[in-house]
Amino acid sequence: MSPIALLLIQSLIIVAGPVLIWHGLKLQRIVPLAVLQILSGIALGPSLFGRFFPHASAWLFNSTSLGALSGLAAIAVLLFGFVAGLHLTPGSMRDNSSRGQSGLLIRLIAGSILVPTLLGGIAGLACGFSFPLAAATGISAGVTALPVLAAILRENGLSSSRLGQSALRIAAANDAGLWILLALLLAAGSDHRFLLILLVGPIWFLGLSKLIRRASPWLLGHEDRLMAVAGTYALASGLLTEWLGLQYILGAFMAGATMPVALREDLLVRLESTCITLLMPFFFMLTGLRTSIDPHATEFWIVLTVAVLSAVIGKMAGVTVMGRIGGESWRFGLALGALLQTKGLMEVIVVNMLRTAHLIDDDAFSALIVMALICTAIAMPLAKGVLRDRSIMVEAASFLQRHRS
Numbered sequence: 001m002s003p004i005a006l007l008l009i010q011s012l013i014i015v016a017g018p019v020l021i022w023h024g025l026k027l028q029r030i031v032p033l034a035v036l037q038i039l040s041g042i043a044l045g046p047s048l049f050g051r052f053f054p055h056a057s058a059w060l061f062n063s064t065s066l067g068a069l070s071g072l073a074a075i076a077v078l079l080f081g082f083v084a085g086l087h088l089t090p091g092s093m094r095d096n097s098s099r100g101q102s103g104l105l106i107r108l109i110a111g112s113i114l115v116p117t118l119l120g121g122i123a124g125l126a127c128g129f130s131f132p133l134a135a136a137t138g139i140s141a142g143v144t145a146l147p148v149l150a151a152i153l154r155e156n157g158l159s160s161s162r163l164g165q166s167a168l169r170i171a172a173a174n175d176a177g178l179w180i181l182l183a184l185l186l187a188a189g190s191d192h193r194f195l196l197i198l199l200v201g202p203i204w205f206l207g208l209s210k211l212i213r214r215a216s217p218w219l220l221g222h223e224d225r226l227m228a229v230a231g232t233y234a235l236a237s238g239l240l241t242e243w244l245g246l247q248y249i250l251g252a253f254m255a256g257a258t259m260p261v262a263l264r265e266d267l268l269v270r271l272e273s274t275c276i277t278l279l280m281p282f283f284f285m286l287t288g289l290r291t292s293i294d295p296h297a298t299e300f301w302i303v304l305t306v307a308v309l310s311a312v313i314g315k316m317a318g319v320t321v322m323g324r325i326g327g328e329s330w331r332f333g334l335a336l337g338a339l340l341q342t343k344g345l346m347e348v349i350v351v352n353m354l355r356t357a358h359l360i361d362d363d364a365f366s367a368l369i370v371m372a373l374i375c376t377a378i379a380m381p382l383a384k385g386v387l388r389d390r391s392i393m394v395e396a397a398s399f400l401q402r403h404r405s
Contacts, residue, residue: 006065014040014281028155034148034344035376037281041288042369050289061289073286074248076279077349081249082234083272084346085256086264087146088172104326108166109173111322112340116314117142117181123306132185132359137303139181139354140347140368141310145376146171147276148344152380163332167339170319175346179253182350186246186357197244201254204240208233209258216260223270230259230267247353280345287348290355291366303367311375315340331387338382347372 018036022028027036043049050057121138129137149171150159158164212219212229219226234255241251259267294300316337323333351368354360360368
């Protein structure tokens with residue numbers, strides 16, 4: 001069989017399979033598509049398919065085909081980082097309400113990031129983890145995936161509710177904090193380039209974003225120009241941060257986050273669905289091929305337990321306590337903390353970055369991947385269980401609607 005034919009067979013399995021299962025079993029309101037996509041990748045790896053059908057696995061995923069998949073996966077991750085950055089608009093983190101409401105939002109953001117991150121790191125050190133593994137566990141516990149959360153809220157009709165708008169704004173700030181922590185952790189391992197990172201990074205992103213902003217009138221309404229400029233910016237930024245030792249996705253994310261706001265909607269319309277539905281499954285396939293779950297590995301279970309408990313308890317406690325200080329109800333805070341458990345694509349990318357940087361080993365990698373699935377899958381059921389009804393979830397006015405004037 002030709003390499004192209006084999007690649008097309010792989011593509012059909014990984015792209016069409018999860019979508020058919022998701023729609024065929026009517027799982028839209030139960031499990032996010034991202035969870036099924038990640039599970040499909042793991043199922044095709046050594047944990048299941050490779051273990052029970054080793055000869056078929058060796059034929060389907062031979063070394064020649066993996067080279068093509070790696071290239072597709074790299075482009076998929078770069079585009080996803082760019083799309084994640086495009087979601088991080090100034091308005092997504094800024095509240096136009098009263099000073100009291102703005103203060104509440106800041107406290108909720110701090111609670112959602114700091115508590116699970118610190119809890120995961122401290123618990124990891126207490127369990128004997130190395131500092132890099134403890135830091136990786138803390139960062140993983142603090143992740144909230146904005147694109148996956150937005151999809152869950154949209155599928156359940158909660159995007160315009162006060163609860164949904166609060167969750168989206170906190171997740172946007174959470175993403176920004178996550179990338180800063182990751183950049184610091186990776187930069188710490190590149191001592192000889194640390195000053196270069198501090199000097200080159202701001203000049204590159206601030207300078208190019210200013211040039212693109214000036215060119216916005218020339219780009220608006222011209223799809224070919226816009227896509228060419230945006231693609232070049234994302235690729236060049238990814239190349240820069242990869243050269244600096246910070247992983248190419250960080251550069252793509254920063255490129256998206258510094259794109260002029262006027263251009264973002266057009267870019268998201270053209271890129272987001274294609275990236276998540278058609279390209280990211282190739283990344284999940286490679287992640288699954290590298291995920292080997294050994295039920296007899298003690299480290300796997302310890303890291304999984306610490307990560308899940310830190311994420312669930314840390315997020316919910318941090319948000320709920322900060323919400324109570326600001327006058328919110330216990331139920332609202334717990335439901336908000338439950339929704340912020342979504343990790344999905346972002347967590348998988350973060351864990352892959354940590355593994356590529358040699359900060360975690362294979363067992364820790366597998367444990368954090370499984371943690372991402374567990375937390376994302378329980379987010380909506382946990383929120384519904386806390387509220388027991390939809391009265392708070394479907395409050396008529398969102399933050400934007402109530403304070404637009």
